[in-house]
Amino acid sequence: MNLSDLYKGCRSYRRFLQDPVPRELLCQMLENARISSSAHNAQSIRYVVVDSKEMVSAMQPLVTFASSLPRELGTPKEGEQPTAFVVVSKTADAGSFCDMDIGLAVDAMVMTAWESGIGSCLLGAINIPEIGRLLSVPEEETIRLVVAFGKPGHKSTLVGPRENGGLKYYLDEAKNYYVPKRSFEDIVRFV
């Protein structure tokens, strides 16, 4: 698959098959994040990889999936939940550009995963204090994002905005996702 096809398919997945994400792939994802660009080359991001069965289960109630959908549709049930998480935090001395650095590093992780058929979902709606306690994240670090990983258990298709201009993702009867995106012409200007 070429890079543009990879970007097209690398959507947010919220139900997963239960095959584990191989440790080797997790290491490659984090290696690619490690060498990603950062403002002033500060490298202020820290990661906790959660892949043991026990800790993955403990993480599930601390993240919120698909808040645009009714809970019974958007939240993965037992047997559909992610099989690994990466918790992303920044150090106390991180500069004001660190959140951009996090975006780049997370993109490296999710694209590396997707190249091997592992889907992901970025999670900003998270219980930060409880995750910090569970994973013993040092108090001086700030948890910014969790990324869920696993083999996708549904399809996700890009579509145009809805007739009323709405951008909320929606599901069909088989609970496959449809994700409206604004058109190229609406967001890009050449001068």
Ligand SMILES: Cc1cc2nc3c(=O)[nH]c(=O)nc-3n(C[C@H](O)[C@H](O)[C@H](O)COP(=O)(O)O)c2cc1C
């Ligand atoms: C910073 C950030 C935080 C997000 N937080 C959540 C979240 O807490 N729960 C969730 O289910 N999806 C979350 N998402 C996924 C978005 O809902 C998703 O990217 C958007 O609906 C578009 O779908 P797509 O990723 O398939 O293009 C987040 C995405 C980003 C970039």
